[in-house]
Amino acid sequence: MPPASPSARPTARRARPPAARAGAAEGLRERNKREKWARIERAARAEFARHGFEAAAMRAIAARARVATGTLFLYARDKRELLFLVFQDESRRIFAEARAAASAGAPLVDALMGLFVRFLDFYARDPALSAAILREFFFRPYEPERLGALTREYGALVAALVEAAQRRGELRRDVPVAVAANALFAHYAYWVQAWLGSHLVSRAEAEERLRDALRLQIEGLRPTRRRAP
Amino acid sequence: MPPASPSARPTARRARPPAARAGAAEGLRERNKREKWARIERAARAEFARHGFEAAAMRAIAARARVATGTLFLYARDKRELLFLVFQDESRRIFAEARAAASAGAPLVDALMGLFVRFLDFYARDPALSAAILREFFFRPYEPERLGALTREYGALVAALVEAAQRRGELRRDVPVAVAANALFAHYAYWVQAWLGSHLVSRAEAEERLRDALRLQIEGLRPTRRRAP
DNA sequence: GTTCAAAGATGAACAAGTTCATAAATTAGC
């Protein structure tokens, strides 16, 4: 089977979303590109929010941004990438906040929930759009180097919390940090899916069940001989 | 926010895939419908297999089935439902096999892996298409009463294995069966996603990590005072 | 300031999913 994604091609034919900073010596080209991208991003955000990912039309986004339809494809390879770029900044911000607020000293379940709940809040702002993001980027091959970076950061933060807990004796030492982190993260992914994807639980239920699941992952399902008071 | 799916509309405008059995007294209408649906299903299966879900064209499916394009939409509401209908039978078969072979007496991890591996094999036959199925039906609101039934059956089977294990003392009794089943199933969902969705692991790795994760879910991450020999 | 090559922008054209007015086929009433 041939690889599903054309891996060689750069993001878009030419232009790419320029870096956000308005540098000192900035040519006309760069300034135009920056302004155009700003308009496109605003427009995309608005149309996605109003109509959802599927129903938002590229032509409508282009019209709102006052550019030709084809221009969109100079800044984003396709509609999916537009979605990704729009949410990239916001995810980064949420993630930075979560990292800053991460209390590696707290009991592991609390520390993890402090991180996870931030993203639940983020998703809750627009659940349908969040579901689209998860679907488009975690269930479809997609330029690993962009999204992969965010995912790895997330994983690394979970791993750091796990390692801290292990170090202080809250967790077994014979289980590699990565294995434990994956096990815990699996519950997060599962309940997010149940909430945003399958609509089997509400946001509140997802949070509750996730907390329980994390506890249960730590405690284990095996019968215990004795329990500490 | 309005619900994303038009919940009222029936599956397709009129006709629906007729029941498979060729009843005794069968009118011309029903026979024609049955034959046409058989052709459509075969055609859809072939086109999906050859080109993948996205690249398979409805027009090509229609041509191969020797019907007009619009006719497809009398049998399936949209392309997604065509995918679902095509795979419904096969999923059912796999599931029935798994249920029949389920050895509720085996250690829980083995019993669960006996079930899960059957689906991993199923997915492995066409990973890209399997990923499409998971993406289209678990990350998008979609007529809960169809897919929901399959999912619930799956969940019920896992729960039965869990209950058997609990009964024979392999698991704690103070954790509700549903909670334990969800916790275990989460690892399955996670590693399937890592394999089919994110391409982070191979099929073999997914299986291996899943087995480890199930063990770890049972053992727990908490330090143990003592271990049975 | 003029020239020219490179970068950026445009929108008509294309392909694919979906709809719907219309036609064909089937059934039921007589």
Added chain:
DNA sequence: GCTAATTTATGAACTTGTTCATCTTTGAAC
């Protein structure tokens, strides 16, 4: 068997994502 009513089938037309030949703008050499 004929007719009317209902179901089923058709494919042109519409919408939307995407491409690409063409045009415009920019920057630098002179």
